[in-house]
Amino acid sequence: MDTKINPVLTGRKALIVGVANDQSIAYGCAKAFRAAGAELAITWLNEKARPHVEPLAHELEASIMAGLDVSKPGELEAVFQTIEKNWGRLDVLVHSIAFAPKADLQGGLLDCSGEGFAKAMDISCHSFIRMARLAAPLMSDGGAMFAMSYLGANKVVPNYNVMGPVKAALEAACRYLAYELGPKGVRVHAISPGPLKTRAASGIKDFELLLNEAASKAPLGELVDIMDVGWTCAYLATPFAHRLTGGTVYVDSGANILA
Numbered sequence: 670m671d672t673k674i675n676p677v678l679t680g681r682k683a684l685i686v687g688v689a690n691d692q693s694i695a696y697g698c699a700k701a702f703r704a705a706g707a708e709l710a711i712t713w714l715n716e717k718a719r720p721h722v723e724p725l726a727h728e729l730e731a732s733i734m735a736g737l738d739v740s741k742p743g744e745l746e747a748v749f750q751t752i753e754k755n756w757g758r759l760d761v762l763v764h765s766i767a768f769a770p771k772a773d774l775q776g777g778l779l780d781c782s783g784e785g786f787a788k789a790m791d792i793s794c795h796s797f798i799r800m801a802r803l804a805a806p807l808m809s810d811g812g813a814m815f816a817m818s819y820l821g822a823n824k825v826v827p828n829y830n831v832m833g834p835v836k837a838a839l840e841a842a843c844r845y846l847a848y849e850l851g852p853k854g855v856r857v858h859a860i861s862p863g864p865l866k867t868r869a870a871s872g873i874k875d876f877e878l879l880l881n882e883a884a885s886k887a888p889l890g891e892l893v894d895i896m897d898v899g900w901t902c903a904y905l906a907t908p909f910a911h912r913l914t915g916g917t918v919y920v921d922s923g924a925n926i927l928a
């Protein structure tokens with residue numbers, strides 16, 4: 670696909686959370702927002718992740734780069750303070766992070782521990798609410814927020830386990846945030862990509878089967894890539910999509926319409 674599109678987001682400021690490497694969905698989002706003209710803030714999880722993310726942030730000319738572990742008190746606040754100081758505002762927020770302890774992710778929901786459930790919910794869902802709370806006051810001209818979900822939120826996908834209920838909560842959170850932030854002109858979307866071979870996906874048992882099934886089942890007959898997700902988010906952040914909010918947008922070659 671031609672990546673030269675009209676830079677409709679020139680001057681817009683976008684915070685992208687969730688780049689781990691060049692396969693990350695967040696990296697596809699960062700590339701698409703940059704191609705559409707936006708200025709980027711990109712975070713990495715910790716010092717171990719930094720050497721994998723920092724070169725990508727430089728490649729995309731990110732003007733703000735920082736470490737961010739949403740489970741560490743104060744780190745999220747520090748990122749938003751830097752954004753306020755350097756940019757004075759924010760237009761786009763992309764939350765593309767998820768986590769569940771391995772034992773809880775790979776066992777069935779019946780066996781999920783309370784601690785594992787709480788951790789998965791905190792990092793994969795409540796952190797989006799915390800981000801939205803910090804981002805909204807900076808979105809003085811309105812804005813767009815995105816959180817990555819998956820079909821397992823609404824349908825039972827074998828081996829998705831605890832992440833199913835967690836993504837269901839995330840999609841519901843998007844609807845409630847869209848309701849609460851609508852009067853400020855801030856739009857909130859859950860994005861539901863089809864399966865993509867990323868590091869997070871490697872934690873899901875028999876992920877290859879999901880990939881094969883997604884490709885054979887999808888009406889368009891093809892798997893999606895991270896740029897498909899990125900372009901969708903970039904479009905939803907433009908004025909062309911200014912009356913869309915609160916929904917779950919599937920980027921999955923149509924697979925979700927099938928029984």
Ligand SMILES: NC(=O)c1ccc[n+]([C@@H]2O[C@H](COP(=O)([O-])OP(=O)(O)OC[C@H]3O[C@@H](n4cnc5c(N)ncnc54)[C@H](O)[C@@H]3O)[C@@H](O)[C@H]2O)c1
Pocket residue numbers: 686687688689690692693694695713714718737738739740764765766767768792817818819820861862863864865866867868869870
């Ligand atoms: N890969 C898929 O098939 C697929 C499909 C639908 C939705 N998703 C969702 O997309 C999002 C991105 O995942 P991905 O597939 O690009 O994998 P990825 O491994 O590239 O990204 C996951 C990111 O989560 C970050 N993260 C984990 N714990 C964190 C914490 N405490 N603080 C800050 N960041 C933390 C990691 O550092 C990493 O950057 C996730 O929400 C995932 O559930 C993935």
